[in-house]
Structures are given as C-alpha cells and as structure tokens.
Amino acid sequence: MLRKLITSREALLLGAIAVLLGLISLRFPNFVAPSNLASVFNDTSPLILLAIGQMIVILTKCIDLSVAANLALTGMVVAMINVAFPNLPVAFILIIAVMLGTLMGMVNGLLVWKLDIPPIVVTLGTMTIFRGIIFLISDGKWVNSHEMSPAFKAFPRAELFGLPVLSWIAILAVIVFTIVMTRTTFGRAAYAAGGNSHAATYAGINVGRTQFVAFTLSGALAGLTGYLWVSRYAVAYVDIAGGFELDVVAACVIGGVAITGGIGTVGGALLGALFLGVIKNALPVVNISPFWQLAISGAAIIIAVTLNARANRRKGRIILKSAEQPA
Amino acid sequence: MHATTTQSNSHQVPVLSLHGITKIFPGVKALDDVKLNLYPGEVTALVGENGAGKSTVVKILTGIYQPDGGTIYVDGTATHLPTAQAAAAMGITAIHQETVLFDELSVAENIFLGHAPRGVFGLIDRSAMVRKAAEILKSIGAEIDPAQRLRDLGIANKHLVAIARALSTDARVVIMDEPTAALSHKEIQELYELVEKLKAQNKAILFISHKFDEIFHIADRFTVYRDGQFVADGRVDEINEGELVKMMVGRNVNQIFPTRVPNIGKDVLEVDNMSHPTEFAGISFTLRRGEILGFYGLVGAGRSEFMQSLFGITHAATGTIKIDGEPITIRSSADATQAGIVYVPEDRGTQGAITALPIFQNITLPSLKQTSKNGFIRLAEEFALAREYTQRLDLRAASLDTLTGNLSGGNQQKVVIAKWLATQPKVIILDEPTKGIDIGSKAAVHEFMAELAAQGLAVIMVSSEIPEIIGMSDRVIVMREGRRVAEISRSELTPETLVRHAAGI
Numbered sequence: 001m002l003r004k005l006i007t008s009r010e011a012l013l014l015g016a017i018a019v020l021l022g023l024i025s026l027r028f029p030n031f032v033a034p035s036n037l038a039s040v041f042n043d044t045s046p047l048i049l050l051a052i053g054q055m056i057v058i059l060t061k062c063i064d065l066s067v068a069a070n071l072a073l074t075g076m077v078v079a080m081i082n083v084a085f086p087n088l089p090v091a092f093i094l095i096i097a098v099m100l101g102t103l104m105g106m107v108n109g110l111l112v113w114k115l116d117i118p119p120i121v122v123t124l125g126t127m128t129i130f131r132g133i134i135f136l137i138s139d140g141k142w143v144n145s146h147e148m149s150p151a152f153k154a155f156p157r158a159e160l161f162g163l164p165v166l167s168w169i170a171i172l173a174v175i176v177f178t179i180v181m182t183r184t185t186f187g188r189a190a191y192a193a194g195g196n197s198h199a200a201t202y203a204g205i206n207v208g209r210t211q212f213v214a215f216t217l218s219g220a221l222a223g224l225t226g227y228l229w230v231s232r233y234a235v236a237y238v239d240i241a242g243g244f245e246l247d248v249v250a251a252c253v254i255g256g257v258a259i260t261g262g263i264g265t266v267g268g269a270l271l272g273a274l275f276l277g278v279i280k281n282a283l284p285v286v287n288i289s290p291f292w293q294l295a296i297s298g299a300a301i302i303i304a305v306t307l308n309a310r311a312n313r314r315k316g317r318i319i320l321k322s323a324e325q326p327a
Numbered sequence: 328m329h330a331t332t333t334q335s336n337s338h339q340v341p342v343l344s345l346h347g348i349t350k351i352f353p354g355v356k357a358l359d360d361v362k363l364n365l366y367p368g369e370v371t372a373l374v375g376e377n378g379a380g381k382s383t384v385v386k387i388l389t390g391i392y393q394p395d396g397g398t399i400y401v402d403g404t405a406t407h408l409p410t411a412q413a414a415a416a417m418g419i420t421a422i423h424q425e426t427v428l429f430d431e432l433s434v435a436e437n438i439f440l441g442h443a444p445r446g447v448f449g450l451i452d453r454s455a456m457v458r459k460a461a462e463i464l465k466s467i468g469a470e471i472d473p474a475q476r477l478r479d480l481g482i483a484n485k486h487l488v489a490i491a492r493a494l495s496t497d498a499r500v501v502i503m504d505e506p507t508a509a510l511s512h513k514e515i516q517e518l519y520e521l522v523e524k525l526k527a528q529n530k531a532i533l534f535i536s537h538k539f540d541e542i543f544h545i546a547d548r549f550t551v552y553r554d555g556q557f558v559a560d561g562r563v564d565e566i567n568e569g570e571l572v573k574m575m576v577g578r579n580v581n582q583i584f585p586t587r588v589p590n591i592g593k594d595v596l597e598v599d600n601m602s603h604p605t606e607f608a609g610i611s612f613t614l615r616r617g618e619i620l621g622f623y624g625l626v627g628a629g630r631s632e633f634m635q636s637l638f639g640i641t642h643a644a645t646g647t648i649k650i651d652g653e654p655i656t657i658r659s660s661a662d663a664t665q666a667g668i669v670y671v672p673e674d675r676g677t678q679g680a681i682t683a684l685p686i687f688q689n690i691t692l693p694s695l696k697q698t699s700k701n702g703f704i705r706l707a708e709e710f711a712l713a714r715e716y717t718q719r720l721d722l723r724a725a726s727l728d729t730l731t732g733n734l735s736g737g738n739q740q741k742v743v744i745a746k747w748l749a750t751q752p753k754v755i756i757l758d759e760p761t762k763g764i765d766i767g768s769k770a771a772v773h774e775f776m777a778e779l780a781a782q783g784l785a786v787i788m789v790s791s792e793i794p795e796i797i798g799m800s801d802r803v804i805v806m807r808e809g810r811r812v813a814e815i816s817r818s819e820l821t822p823e824t825l826v827r828h829a830a831g832i
Binding site for chain 1: 638640659660661664670672679680681682683684688692693695696699702703704706746
C-alpha cells in the first residue's frame with residue numbers, strides 16, 4: 001500500500017511542487033512562509049473547484065469548455081440579484097448560484113446524452129451562449145464593488161480557524177468529491193464509462209446518464225465558484241474568467257487525468273491546480289513576466305501528457321497481444 | 328505434425344516465398360516455422376480455421392508485423408519488409424476484409440492516396456491522376472467515374488476501387504483477405520472475372536477465404552495452416568473438399584478436454600423465433616440446466632449478433648424469451664443480468680475488462696447493486712465478493728488492487744468470467760472463451776466450464792474452434808448467414824458435419 005502511494009502519479013506531482021517551492025525559497029524564503037502558502041492556496045481555490053468538476057467530466061470521456069462561462073453568467077446573475085435585493089441572505093445567494101450552475105450543467109449533459117452531440121461541440125456552443133446571455137442581461141455594464149452589499153462581499157473572505165471560507169470550501173469539495181468518486185456507485189460508473197464504454201454497457205451501466213451526471217456536477221461547481229469569484233473580486237462583467245476553462249483543463253491534464261477518459265483522481269486535479277497556482281503566484285515574486293506563465297504551464301502540460309503516455313504504453317501492449325506465459 | 332508438400336510445379340520460381348517464418352506474441356506462437364509460396368499468374372488459397380495464423384501472415388507480408396524468425400524471399404532474394412511502405416515498394420499489396428478507404432475523397436484520390444502523380448512544385452497533378460485512375464478502372468472492367476466521391480458508391484464498387492488502388496502501385500502480389508464477405512452472388516461472379524484478369528496480368532494472388540466453393544472455383548494452389556503451423560500445400564485440382572476439411576480441422580493432439588458426465592436438468596431458457604431486421608432470423612432453441620450448448624458457424628454467421636441481442640445490447644429483435652417458463656423482456660444488459668442471463672464477450676479488449684480499473688472493481692461492476700447501499704459502496708462486501716470469485720477461478724495476482732491492464736491475457740479473461748459469475752446467473756453465454764490464449768489457459772477455461780455445468784448452470788458456448796466445440800458441447804447449433812441451419816447432438820458430432828453445415832456444402 002505504502003509503495004503504491006509513493007510511486008503514484010500524485011506523489012510524483014507532489015514532489016514536483018515541492019521541488020518548485022524549494023527552488024523559489026532559495027532566493028525568496030518568504031514565499032514558503034505558511035501565511036503566503038495559505039494565500040496561494042486561497043488564490044488557487046476557484047481553479048481547484050472547477051478542476052474537480054472538469055476531472056469528473058473528463059473521466060467519462062467528455063470535456064466541459066463552458067465552465068468559465070457558466071461561472072461568469074452565474075456570477076453576474078447573483079451580483080444583479082444582490083443589487084436588486086441587497087438584504088437577501090448569502091445562504092440564498094449560494095443556493096441560487098449552485099442551482100443555476102447545475103441547470104447549465106444539465107443542459108450540457110442532456111445535449112450530450114440525448115442528442116449524442118460530441119461534448120466539445122456542445123460545450124463550445126453553450127460557452128458562447130452563456131457569455132452572450134451575460135451581455136443581454138447586463139447590457140454590457142459592470143456590477144461594481146460599491147453596488148454589492150457588504151455581506152455579499154464578505155462571505156468568501158470571512159476567516160474560520162485561520163483560513164478564509166473560500167479555502168475551506170475548496171478543502172470541503174476535495175473531501176466530498178474524493179468520497180463520491182471512490183465510494184459511490186456513481187463514481188465507479190464514471191471510471192467504468194470512461195475507461196471502456198463498451199464493457200461498462202455490458203456491465204449494465206448507463207454510460208450516457210453517467211456523463212449527464214458528470215456535466216451536472218461540473219455545472220454545480222462552476223455555479224458555486226461563480227458567486228465566490230464575483231464576491232471575492234467584487235466585480236462582475238461579461239468577460240470575467242475569460243479563457244479560464246483552459247487553465248481548468250490544464251490543471252486536470254497536469255494532474256494525471258487522462259484526456260481519453262477512465263483515469264484520474266480528485267487528488268490529481270487538486271495537485272494539478274496547485275502546481276499552476278504556485279507558478280502563477282511565484283512568477284511575479286521572482287520577477288519574471290506573467291506571460292512566461294503561459295509558456296511554463298504549456299510546457300508542464302506537454303511534459304505531463306508525455307509522462308502519462310509513457311506510463312500507459314506498456315500496459316496497452318499487454319491488452320492487445322495478451323496471453324499468459326506458457327507453463 | 329505431418330507435413331506434405333506436392334512439388335508438381337517446382338520449375339517455376341515463386342514471386343514471393345516465406346521460409347520458416349515464426350511470430351511470437353507474449354506467450355503465444357502465432358506462427359511456428361511456416362512456409363508459403365506465391366507464383367506469378369496463379370491464385371493460392373490460404374486455408375485454416377480461426378487462429379490458424381492467416382491474418383498474422385498477411386500482416387507480415389504487408390510489413391505491419393516483423394517475424395521473429397525465418398526469411399522472406401522476393402524473386403528468390405532474401406528481403407526485409409520493415410514497414411508497410413517497404414512492402415508496397417516490393418509490389419506487395421493487400422485488399423482487406425474491411426476495405427480501408429476514405430468516403431469523403433474522390434475515387435481517383437482514393438486510388439492514388441500516398442503516391443499521387445506530381446506536377447510542378449511537387450503539387451498533385453490532378454488531371455494525370457484522374458486519367459491514370461480511369462485507365463486502371465478500365466483495365467479491371469469497372470465502370471466508375473474517377474471524379475465521383477467514394478461515399479456515393481455501393482459496397483461492390485468500393486471493392487473495385489480498393490482493387491484499383493492495389494493495382495495502382497504496380498503490385499505483383501495481391502493479397503485478398505476474405506474479399507467476398509460483403510458481396511452478393513452477382514458481385515462475387517464479377518470478382519471472379521476480375522481475379523482472372525489479374526491472373527492474365529501475371530500477378531500472384533493470395534486468396535484468403537472460409538468458403539470452400541470459392542476456393543475450388545478460383546484457386547490454383549492451396550496452403551493449409553493449423554494452430555500457427557504449416558500443414559500442407561499443393562494444387563487444388565489434386566484434392567477434394569473432404570480432404571481439405573480434414574487437413575484444416577485435424578485434431579490437435581495437445582488438447583485434452585475434461586471428461587464430463589452431463590447431468591442435464593429441466594429447461595431454463597426458451598428462445599422462440601428471435602429475429603432481427605438485418606442480422607438473424609427465426610432462431611429458436613431451449614437450454615437446460617447443466618447443459619453446454621455449442622454455437623458453431625463461420626465468422627459473420629450472426630452468432631455474436633444473436634447473443635448480443637439476447638443480452639440486451641442490441642435492441643430491435645422480435646421473438647419471445649422465457650426463463651424458468653416465465654416470459655421476460657430484455658431492453659438492456661442490466662435487464663438480462665437481472666433475469667439471470669450473462670454474456671462474456673469475445674473481445675475482452677473492447678467489451679470485457681476495464682483495464683484502468685483494479686481487479687476487484689472489475690469483478691463487482693455488474694453486482695454494484697448488491698455491494699452498495701443508497702449509492703454508497705460497501706468496500707468490505709465488495710472485497711469479499713471479489714475475493715470469493717478470484718479464489719473460485721484460481722486467479723493469482725499480487726493483490727486485488729492490481730490494475731486489470733497489468734494482468735496477462737489469461738488472467739484478464741478470468742477477471743471477466745469472475746465478474747459475470749459474481750452476479751449468480753442461471754445462463755452464461757461464453758463467446759469465443761479461449762480465443763487468443765495459450766493451451767494451458769485454454770484447458771483451465773474448459774475445466775471451469777465443465778465445472779459450471781456440473782453445478783447446474785446452463786452454458787452457451789459460441790466458438791469457431793472445432794476441437795473446442797466437439798470437446799465441450801452436449802449439443803451444437805450451427806448457424807449460417809443469420810439462420811439456424813442444423814442442430815447436432817453430441818453422438819453425431821464430427822468435424823466434417825460441422826464444417827459442411829457451416830459452409831453449406
């Protein structure tokens with residue numbers, strides 16, 4: 001058990017993050033101070049939340065490109081609700097955000113399941129539609145900090161046992177979804193459907209329905225993150241989190257989630273997100289242009305995919321030309 | 328094993344000759360010291376059961392596989408064929424069972440893809456390409472417009488395009504792998520004429536077919552393989568069908584089947600008049616407890632299609648199914664599993680095990696309802712179930728956590744069987760249960776099958792291996808072209824009757 005843990009992909013990535021932090025700390029010891037690490041984690045929390053949802057979707061051999069647009073639309077809607085009804089408790093706002101995100105995820109899931117449209121096409125379409133709806137409902141205007149109620153803005157920043165609520169939500173999501181993916185029949189179905197949809201069908205698993213549930217969960221997490229994002233940055237407009245869906249997919253891929261489905265863990269998605277988070281936060285500190293961040297995360301993706309492909313190659317050969325050694 | 332060779336045409340030099348070719352896949356000798364000679368202007372039929380090594384030979388000839396031993400001679404010179412391009416450059420070309428063509432390209436583009444005539448700046452010379460394509464099509468008597476898009480052609484014309492493509496590389500050796508599988512009677516006649524034309528152009532033709540009438544109609548020579556070994560070759564006009572069948576099926580001495588005293592009980596499964604619009608029609612039979620019912624037929628006889636329908640994978644079928652006398656409706660594999668019918672598919676790569684999941688998760692996958700409560704999996708029960716069935720199947724692995732993809736083929740097969748047994752079925756359908764596994768593992772699977780029947784399970788075994796059908800079945804249903812053509816009791820089972828019914832001779 002222990003050996004398996006040490007040689008796993010997750011351990012490798014954890015090692016890579018540790019080495020990265022070590023290198024940075026050589027010149028900037030303050031970066032690895034607990035308080036700074038906590039703030040890096042908090043800053044990465046939205047990415048972690050979305051990466052968990054994306055991980056589940058990719059696991060079922062799909063992809064969700066609409067997560068950032070879902071986040072932005074939900075964020076705009078709850079911001080406008082807050083402006084219209086400043087006294088509405090945050091609990092209601094949270095419920096609305098999750099429900100709205102869930103609804104958008106269900107739309108994606110239904111199109112993939114019932115109409116059998118390729119997921120990349122569906123979510124590319126809904127991504128554009130969601131952004132378009134933001135423009136329609138907001139008239140292209142911003143909702144600014146001074147228009148939002150203090151309670152609305154305070155929630156993600158509120159401190160609980162030394163960490164902001166935003167961080168706690170990410171931690172909670174990691175725990176809950178680790179359980180969902182490892183201990184529930186849905187989690188098992190997701191691995192089976194993505195790993196081998198034929199075999200899963202033979203085993204009585206409804207592959208389409210499993211994909212639908214995956215999209216729904218991804219949507220719910222995107223909706224939740226939509227509120228957290230808008231309240232944390234205290235602004236909502238059409239283009240928030242523009243292009244963020246690519247960071248989310250990148251986090252998954254770096255975290256060892258196979259884009260071909262069936263392989264991946266919540267822990268992997270978490271570490272992939274943290275890896276990107278550390279790079280993003282460290283580059284300004286070590287005085288490298290943020291544009292390098294793109295190049296570095298791009299390189300990390302290619303390295304991760306190459307490593308995964310190599311790890312899987314030998315396995316593939318045994319599947320195809322298999323037979324036991326003669327006795 | 329006895330090998331006989333007829334040397335009636337020894338003065339002629341083969342265009343292509345294989346000597347002592349051996350190909351080993353992990354644990355299986357797909358080809359063991361085989362030979363093959365192809366002569367210009369002659370058709371050589373390569374004959375053998377499934378698993379005889381025919382497709383491996385084709386892949387070696389076309390540069391896709393590299394032999395582990397032996398020599399390939401082209402025009403008497405030892406040659407290597409490291410890539411598909413090298414084989415094409417040597418003038419060896421294959422027309423495959425499933426034609427590999429591109430629907431969205433034109434006929435001319437399909438013919439010349441990869442070796443199109445070039446004009447200025449190395450761009451494709453379209454007019455030359457269309458002109459040459461028209462010439463080739465005309466030479467094989469095909470009335471097809473080279474500018475047409477391929478998707479607009481019928482299956483027979485697509486075949487002609489594939490043949491034209493094969494000829495466009497100045498091929499000297501043409502391999503036809505089951506070329507008539509998808510053709511109607513009239514189209515087959517046209518194909519025969521085409522083969523005659525190719526012979527007249529002095530091409531050497533390797534013709535792979537299961538159909539005896541075709542072999543005797545078209546081939547000049549034959550070569551027989553069995554279990555990856557060379558059995559015999561010679562001229563077709565010097566043998567008859569019965570002799571060829573004997574060479575093909577001659578029983579493998581290494582294979583011993585468990586002796587069983589069938590203890591056959593009452594009817595479990597009654598299937599009445601199951602029909603599918605395109606795959607099979609009018610299938611009826613009953614299956615009893617403790618019985619092993621063999622389903623024999625050539626590839627494409629509709630056996631797997633019927634079984635998949637019985638298991639709820641394909642829908643559209645009509646007819647009635649009864650389990651223990653109760654009519655049941657099967658709309659999905661979950662329904663079938665619930666009713667007590669399980670199906671162990673032929674292709675464990677795509678339909679059987681999920682290689683990225685550990686052993687125990689594969690085994691419990693169809694039984695998750697029993698090992699979970701309110702959607703939460705009870706790990707202890709799951710492990711207990713998986714452990715019980717890995718022990719029953721004597722599956723040895725470092726731990727139940729091992730990824731199924733890291734197991735050997737035989738063990739993967741055991742995982743798949745364990746998975747279905749864990750649902751406690753009444754009827755188990757085993758589709759080609761020993762395909763692609765070595766003799767030792769085969770024997771274990773056969774033992775186990777006998778044990779299942781002894782425990783009262785009703786077993787349906789779909790197999791294309793005659794020794795296995797004869798060695799294991801209490802009764803055999805033979806299918807041909809989607810229909811049930813014969814039911815043979817154990818006492819009347821012989822290789823010859825099976826082959827005759829299956830091939831319709």
